[in-house]
Amino acid sequence: MIDIKFLRDNPDLVRASQRARGADESLVDQVLAADEKRRASLSEFESLRAEQKSVSKSVGAIMGKLGAAKKQGGDVTAIQAEADEARAKATELAAEVKRREAAADDEGAEFTGLLKKLDNIVLDGVPAGGEDDYVVLEHIGEPTTFDFEPLDHLALGEKLGAIDMERGAKVGGARFYFLTGVGARLELALLNLAMNQAVEQGFIPMITPTLVRPEIMDGTGYLDAHEDVYHLPADDLYLTGTSEVALAGYHQGEIIDISGGPKRYAGWSSCYRREAGSHGKDTRGIIRVHQFNKVEMFVYCDPADAQAEHQRLLDWEKEMLAKVELPYRVIDTAAGDLGGSAARKYDSEAWVPTQGRYRELTSTSNCTTYQARRLGIRYRTPEGRTEPVATLNGTLATTRWLVAILENHQQADGSVKVPAALQPFLGTDVLKPL
RNA sequence: GGAGGCGUCGCCUAGUCUGGUCUAUGGCGCCCGCCUGCUAAGCGGGUUUGGGGCUUAAAACCCCAUCGAGGGUUCAAAUCCCUCCGCCUCCGCCA
Numbered sequence: 001m002i003d004i005k006f007l008r009d010n011p012d013l014v015r016a017s018q019r020a021r022g023a024d025e026s027l028v029d030q031v032l033a034a035d036e037k038r039r040a041s042l043s044e045f046e047s048l049r050a051e052q053k054s055v056s057k058s059v060g061a062i063m064g065k066l067g068a069a070k071k072q073g074g075d076v077t078a079i080q081a082e083a084d085e086a087r088a089k090a091t092e093l094a095a096e097v098k099r100r101e102a103a104a105d106d107e108g109a110e111f112t113g114l115l116k117k118l119d120n121i122v123l124d125g126v127p128a129g130g131e132d133d134y135v136v137l138e139h140i141g142e143p144t145t146f147d148f149e150p151l152d153h154l155a156l157g158e159k160l161g162a163i164d165m166e167r168g169a170k171v172g173g174a175r176f177y178f179l180t181g182v183g184a185r186l187e188l189a190l191l192n193l194a195m196n197q198a199v200e201q202g203f204i205p206m207i208t209p210t211l212v213r214p215e216i217m218d219g220t221g222y223l224d225a226h227e228d229v230y231h232l233p234a235d236d237l238y239l240t241g242t243s244e245v246a247l248a249g250y251h252q253g254e255i256i257d258i259s260g261g262p263k264r265y266a267g268w269s270s271c272y273r274r275e276a277g278s279h280g281k282d283t284r285g286i287i288r289v290h291q292f293n294k295v296e297m298f299v300y301c302d303p304a305d306a307q308a309e310h311q312r313l314l315d316w317e318k319e320m321l322a323k324v325e326l327p328y329r330v331i332d333t334a335a336g337d338l339g340g341s342a343a344r345k346y347d348s349e350a351w352v353p354t355q356g357r358y359r360e361l362t363s364t365s366n367c368t369t370y371q372a373r374r375l376g377i378r379y380r381t382p383e384g385r386t387e388p389v390a391t392l393n394g395t396l397a398t399t400r401w402l403v404a405i406l407e408n409h410q411q412a413d414g415s416v417k418v419p420a421a422l423q424p425f426l427g428t429d430v431l432k433p434l
Numbered sequence: 435g436g437a438g439g440c441g442u443c444g445c446c447u448a449g450u451c452u453g454g455u456c457u458a459u460g461g462c463g464c465c466c467g468c469c470u471g472c473u474a475a476g477c478g479g480g481u482u483u484g485g486g487g488c489u490u491a492a493a494a495c496c497c498c499a500u501c502g503a504g505g506g507u508u509c510a511a512a513u514c515c516c517u518c519c520g521c522c523u524c525c526g527c528c529a
Binding site for chain 1: 454455483484485486487492496497498499508509510519
């Protein structure tokens with residue numbers, strides 16, 4: 001949710017942001033109109049409410065007098081009449097207050113509904129346009145070349161006894177898989193490497209709930225894309241597609257202390273995605289699956305620090321990619337391809353030899369104060385005011401990384417070299433075919 | 435799954451039975467000031483959060499809401515009723 005005060009003062013900036021995203025510009029004026037209406041009817045209701053309260057209070061005072069007079073055994077008819085009169089007036093007032101309150105509530109809900117539809121304001125420098133309008137920021141390493149015909153990750157995985165798609169489908173259906181033997185160990189190695197790095201950098205390691213309540217899912221902005229989210233109707237819970245959701249919900253409704261610097265969490269969780277919009281895409285292997293594991297960085301910080309923190313997250317992702325020795329590029333995602341909560345997003349994409357292209361391995365978003373405003377997460381400024389924090393997230397490792405690791409480090413005999421950083425976790429420098 | 439207890443402004447706590455001087459009590463902590471060789475003690479004041487108004491803006495000020503959440507009854511709800519959430523105790527079941 002964006003700041004309504006900012007919107008009132010800078011409608012043109014918000015319009016420009018909507019335009020860059022290819023989103024509805026007229027929403028801005030709808031929100032502003034709804035805001036006017038809601039404030040007018042709120043004022044009306046509140047002043048009438050104040051009147052009702054004072055009349056009602058006077059009834060209380062009269063009741064007190066009445067009680068005292070009764071106790072003394074005096075004549076109470078005059079006081080009784082006064083009480084009846086005041087009460088009658090209050091009754092009338094109460095009915096009108098109820099009507100105005102309902103109107104104010106309706107207009108408030110209308111306003112909030114519209115405001116929530118507005119996506120985050122994209123930052124200066126974010127390329128305008130859609131999915132293909134990204135800007136490549138840098139290339140690290142050269143695409144891997146082979147003097148033999150490389151196998152794809154699934155063929156390699158099957159030879160190594162690392163991936164079993166067939167039984168995955170038997171047990172869970174399409175887009176499910178088993179990681180077996182060295183496959184399971186390789187994933188654990190990767191995730192542990194990521195977790196270790198995060199801890200070294202001062203992150204608090206977290207293992208998070210993967211089922212969350214509707215408020216949390218909505219607060220992070222993912223319910224807007226609800227067709228891609230698993231829902232358990234019997235319990236009204238949602239399966240999270242990333243631990244970002246639980247980590248953002250962790251401080252929901254709190255005023256947190258960031259006076260000592262950003263709060264950084266590293267979440268380890270299984271992630272669940274319906275992949276509803278991607279039928280037929282990436283159906284081979286484990287590139288796009290319904291369930292995978294991920295280590296995710298999540299940060300709460302001073303909004304003034306958010307852009308610098310975003311760079312740091314990107315640097316830490318690059319550090320992980322260097323450790324597993326992959327060639328990749330970094331892109332600055334275009335406005336239209338940002339999630340609704342994100343103001344800027346950098347993806348790192350590793351080279352996948354058998355596809356001859358780069359595929360996303362990490363994604364780091366600066367959500368500025370958008371999520372925090374929805375979730376009610378604030379900090380105290382040095383002046384003592386409460387303001388929404390900025391939230392940011394970024395990937396440190398996922399199951400998908402196995403695809404790039406297997407393919408880029410394969411050798412002619414079907415074995416796969418293990419990057420040095422992973423060797424201590426696996427106890428070997430090469431994975432050999434069965 | 436069943437039975438019972440509980441949820442109050444950072445923490446603890448009074449108030450709930452019997453609706454109205456509750457504008458929510460007191461303590462601790464914290465902040466400001468006074469006093470004081472220094473410290474401690476003492477004294478005085480302040481200390482939930484959100485929204486609306488006023489204001490160029492902020493502060494101050496006024497108003498509305500806020501006693502786990504949401505609804506209801508009533509002129510009036512922390513207090514009565516309903517639903518939900520969470521915590522605790524016991525029983526049952528279970529990996």
